[in-house]
Amino acid sequence: MKVNLFALSVSLLLAACASQGQKSADIEQRDLFDQQQAQRQQDVDKQAKITQEQEELKRQLDEQQRRQQAQNDQAIIKPLPGTGVGGSQLKGDAWTQLKEPGSPLAKRSVYYEYDRYDIKEEYVPIVEAHSKFLMDHADLKITVQGNCDDRGSREYNLALGQRRANSVKHAMVLLGVADKQIETVSFGAEKPAALGQDEDSWAKNRRADIVYPNEPQ
Amino acid sequence: MSYSNLPIRRFLLHRPRFFGASLAVVVLLCAFVNSSFAAGLAIEIIGGGANQIPITVVPFAGEDRFTQRMSQIISADLQRSGLFKLASIGSVRPLPSEPADINYRYWKSEGTETMVIGTVVEKTDGHAEVRFRMMDIAKQSQVLGFSYTVTVPQLRMTAHKIADLIYERLTGDPGVFATKICYVTKGDKRFELQVADADGFNSDFILAHREPIISPQWSPDGTRIAYVSFERRKPIVFVHNLLDGTRTVLANYEGSNSAPSWAPDGSKLAIVLTKDGTSNLYLIGADGSGLVRLTSNQSIDTEPSFSPDGKTILFTSDRAGSPQIYRMRADGQGEVERMTYEGSYNVTPRYSPDGKSFIFIHRNEGHFNVAMQEIASRQMQILTAGGLDQSPTFAPNGKMILYASEIKGRGILAAVSSDGRIKQRITAQSGDIREPAWGPLPNNRRKE
Numbered sequence: 075m076k077v078n079l080f081a082l083s084v085s086l087l088l089a090a091c092a093s094q095g096q097k098s099a100d101i102e103q104r105d106l107f108d109q110q111q112a113q114r115q116q117d118v119d120k121q122a123k124i125t126q127e128q129e130e131l132k133r134q135l136d137e138q139q140r141r142q143q144a145q146n147d148q149a150i151i152k153p154l155p156g157t158g159v160g161g162s163q164l165k166g167d168a169w170t171q172l173k174e175p176g177s178p179l180a181k182r183s184v185y186y187e188y189d190r191y192d193i194k195e196e197y198v199p200i201v202e203a204h205s206k207f208l209m210d211h212a213d214l215k216i217t218v219q220g221n222c223d224d225r226g227s228r229e230y231n232l233a234l235g236q237r238r239a240n241s242v243k244h245a246m247v248l249l250g251v252a253d254k255q256i257e258t259v260s261f262g263a264e265k266p267a268a269l270g271q272d273e274d275s276w277a278k279n280r281r282a283d284i285v286y287p288n289e290p291q
Numbered sequence: 292m293s294y295s296n297l298p299i300r301r302f303l304l305h306r307p308r309f310f311g312a313s314l315a316v317v318v319l320l321c322a323f324v325n326s327s328f329a330a331g332l333a334i335e336i337i338g339g340g341a342n343q344i345p346i347t348v349v350p351f352a353g354e355d356r357f358t359q360r361m362s363q364i365i366s367a368d369l370q371r372s373g374l375f376k377l378a379s380i381g382s383v384r385p386l387p388s389e390p391a392d393i394n395y396r397y398w399k400s401e402g403t404e405t406m407v408i409g410t411v412v413e414k415t416d417g418h419a420e421v422r423f424r425m426m427d428i429a430k431q432s433q434v435l436g437f438s439y440t441v442t443v444p445q446l447r448m449t450a451h452k453i454a455d456l457i458y459e460r461l462t463g464d465p466g467v468f469a470t471k472i473c474y475v476t477k478g479d480k481r482f483e484l485q486v487a488d489a490d491g492f493n494s495d496f497i498l499a500h501r502e503p504i505i506s507p508q509w510s511p512d513g514t515r516i517a518y519v520s521f522e523r524r525k526p527i528v529f530v531h532n533l534l535d536g537t538r539t540v541l542a543n544y545e546g547s548n549s550a551p552s553w554a555p556d557g558s559k560l561a562i563v564l565t566k567d568g569t570s571n572l573y574l575i576g577a578d579g580s581g582l583v584r585l586t587s588n589q590s591i592d593t594e595p596s597f598s599p600d601g602k603t604i605l606f607t608s609d610r611a612g613s614p615q616i617y618r619m620r621a622d623g624q625g626e627v628e629r630m631t632y633e634g635s636y637n638v639t640p641r642y643s644p645d646g647k648s649f650i651f652i653h654r655n656e657g658h659f660n661v662a663m664q665e666i667a668s669r670q671m672q673i674l675t676a677g678g679l680d681q682s683p684t685f686a687p688n689g690k691m692i693l694y695a696s697e698i699k700g701r702g703i704l705a706a707v708s709s710d711g712r713i714k715q716r717i718t719a720q721s722g723d724i725r726e727p728a729w730g731p732l733p734n735n736r737r738k739e
Contacts, residue, residue, distance in 0.1 A: 189613070189636070225679055226659055227638035227652055228505050228726070229550045230607055230614055232519075232526060233563065233570035233591040236547050240569065259525045260547050260565075264503035271679070271700050 168211055169290055178203035184242055186280040188223070191237040193245055201242060204284055205249035208256075217257045218242045219283045223276035224263035232262030238282045332491035332724075336371060337714040343376035344461050345402070350380070351409040351423070352388035357446055361411055361421060364450035365457070368468040368490065372458065372691075373713030378403060390424060395431050403428045407457060417443050423453050425460065435460055447492065452733075467686045471730035472693065473497075473516055474704060475504050477723040484518060486533065489686075489729070491717060497531060498538075506550055509730045510557050510577075516728070517541060517551035517560060528562055530577065541579050552595045552604075553577075554621070561585070561595035561604055561621075572606060574621075585623040596641050596649070597621065605630065605640035605649055616640045616651055631664065633671055639682060643709075644689040652680060661694050661707060674711040682725065685709075687732045695725040 172179050184197040193201060208214060220235030239258035247253055268275035346369060350362045369375040380386060381401060387393040388410050398406060409423035418440055425435040435456055439449050448469060455466030467489055476483045476496075482504045487494035498504060502521040509516055516531045526547045531538040542548040546565030553560050558577055563570050570593045572585040586592040590610035597604055601621060608617050608627075613635040619627045631637040636654035643649060646666075653662035653673060661675040661683045674692065683694040689709060696705045698716075702723030706715040718724070 226636060226654065227594065227607065227614075227681065229563070229594045230591065230638045232505075232547055232549050233565075233593045236565045236570060237591065240565075258546065261503075261521065262505075262526075264505065264521060269700075271697075 168207075168214070172207070172286065172289065179207055182284045184238075184282045184284075185277065186238055186282070188276070188280065189234070191234060191241045193241055198245075200284075201245050202249060205246045205251050208246065208251045209249075212252060212255070214286065214288075215255050215257065217259055217285045217287060219265075219285055220258065220260040220262075221265055221267070221279055221281050221283065222263045223279040224266060225276070228263055232260050232264075235260030235262045238280075242282045242284065332487070332494065332720070333718050334371060334491060335716040335718075336373060337716065344374060344405075345376045345378055346405045346407065346457070346461070347378045347380060347398070347403045348407045349386050349388070349409075351411050351421070352386075353411045353413075354409075356413060357411060357419065357443060359443075359446040359450065361409060361423075361446065361450045361453070362407070364447060365407065365454045368451060368454035368466075369457065371490065371715065373708060373715075374458075374462060390426060390433060393426065393428075393431075395428055398428050405434070405461065407453075409453075411446070414440065419443055419446060421446070421449050421453075425457055448488070451488065451490070464690055465688045465732060467688050467691070467729075467732070469733050470687060471509075471513065473507050473509070473728050473730065474724055475507065475726040476719060477503075477702065477725065478721070484516070484531075486516075497533065497536070505726055507726060507728045508551050508553055508560075509728055510553050511555050511731055512557055513731045513733070515557075515577075517553065519549045519551070528560075539579065541577075542573075542575060542582075550594050552597050554597050555599055555601045561597060563593045563595070572604070574623075583623070585619070586627075594639050598642050599644060599646040605642060607638045607640065614638050616649070630666070630669075631671075637662075641683055641685055643685055644687055650674075650683045650685065650692055652683065661692060663692075663709060672711065674707045674709075675705070675714075677705065680705075682727060684727050684729045686729050693727045693729050695727060 171177070174180055178199045181200045184193055184200060186194070204216070208216065218239040220237065220239035222231035222235050222238075224231070236258065239260055243256045243258050246256055263279070266275070266279045267281070268278040348362050348366045348369070350360070354361045366377050370377055383394070383397060385392070387408050389408070393406070393408070404427070406426045406428055407423060408426065409421065412420045414420055420438060420440045422438040423436070424433050426432070427434050437453070437456070441449050451469035454468040458464070458466030458468070470489045471486055472489055473484060473486045476485055480501050482500055482502065483496035484498040484504050484507060485494045485496050497516070498520070500520065500522045502524070504521070505519045507516050507518040514532065514534055516533065517528060518531065519526045519528055526549045527543045528541040528548045528551050529538050530541045541551065541560065542562055542564060544564050544566040547570070548562065548564055550563040551560045559574055559581075560577060562573050562575055564573050565571070567584070567587070569589055570591045571587055572592050572595050574583045574585060575581065585604070588610060590608055591614070592606055592608045592610070594607040595604045596606070598621075603618055604621050605616060605618050607614050609615075611629065614637065615629055616631040616637050617627050617629050619625070630640070631651070634653055634655060638652050640649045640651045648663055648665045650661060650663045652659050653671070655673065658678045659680050660673050660677060661680050662671055662673045664671045675694070675696070677696045679697050681695040683692050685692055691706050691708055693704060693706045696703055698718075702725045703719070704717040704724050704727050706717065707713065
């Protein structure tokens, strides 16, 4: 019985604490709200002050510029960003476009089934994206490098790698890319991306890589 | 006591004194010996012929004055072939070195049938004279007897020549101990095309590059090696002259250039080019002139192998959907004949030196093994039990086949007798070893 009483008193105490906690939390929350309000007002005031200062600074700068212009009596030439002419500016944009994360252009490898060289459905968007890109930039050239896993014959794999590279080129030419923009080469089983002797590694090695030789790293 | 009961250390042969590459060949007599090799290539013998020929090789008188001990090299050669049972020389002393010294009654009581004896005498100017005799103990007569005067570094090759003579007399086939092999080693970002004696000694590279080297092939006279190098970022065929170290580009056309195979007269090669689309076979002069197209279709045609008579070419093609082996006339005329029908992956055909059969890589339930097929009967036999065998090459006597294999992801060379009974494993000290090609018999060499 003594034990039960003790247990009861403990649970009551706990309940009291809980309600006390709830209460203080409410108070705390109100306080926070007030503080937030105060903070917000402070921020608004601060921002207004900054804007005022900036406007003053701008006015001063404009005034200075006007004075300087009047002094020099020279035209101000201002470059317009993003509409540059000339190869380098355009190329720079092209390289950026190629590296756009999430874009199919950022993907450069087409993977194949064992002893196959037909392009699987899931890699068609990559081939299409690069084809469109090459048609938009007719001065660019690519190399398609065919690769194989290292089982079987090195020479047969070299031939198979060539077929894989050719399959990508063929698809691109059908889509309208100029033949002379695409060079194909086979590395056979000689340049594995993965070195293991297991299906995961072999699958990584059965691929054609689209390489832009002049692309900045 | 037979040699197989002796400790392994006994068979640690001496390191060659020339060439930078440090090598030692260890001949192990048991497949399951766990031993750490000193350096270089190690040859391990697994299994042996059913009926081994007993032979006693007596240490040559005076041989211990030289680093290259004649009797040890001869014994190791014969042992490695798997066809001989090398008998102990017992405890009787002095050992015979001339026929007159032989106590025939004693050796006959020891069960000796054939005995090899000899002497090595130092001459002036770094030369040595080797005399050897092979004796028939029962008939008390000499079977073979030759003498050689050679420079001291040539003693090793002289021992191989003696082993060749013994082998030929006792088996009826030419010996291949005095031949050369080549292979590619892959180290850390470095590929080397190595040339070595058939026992792995005296290896040295003739080409080193960070880009891969594949498909080396000896010219029939043994003076040149054709190979495919990726050093210009694409496969190009070179012909490398071993006598003067020079080389020429044999084929550098648009696309891939690969798979050289010498015609038996050495005047031209069959190669594979993709300049007209997919891989097709072409003939080209050994100087790169006179390119002629042999096959023209949209399938893969590759890995040509000239028949020893030069009249036909075996090759790999996927024209029927899966890679199989075909035969065509070397002039490109006539019908192409399919040779393999078992399985869906048969590649890398190589004619046997007698032209009656060919070896190739056959895929069987996911395993890639060396197989041999007799041309007349179409009988096929799988010779190896590895999983990833590649690039088989016949010894020039047709009795052994050297090929690339792997153990625990590491490239090794292995050899198997053409009857599948004798097996050897050859490992490099470090790195991968691959793409072997066995050179021709020494007497194929012609002066140019």
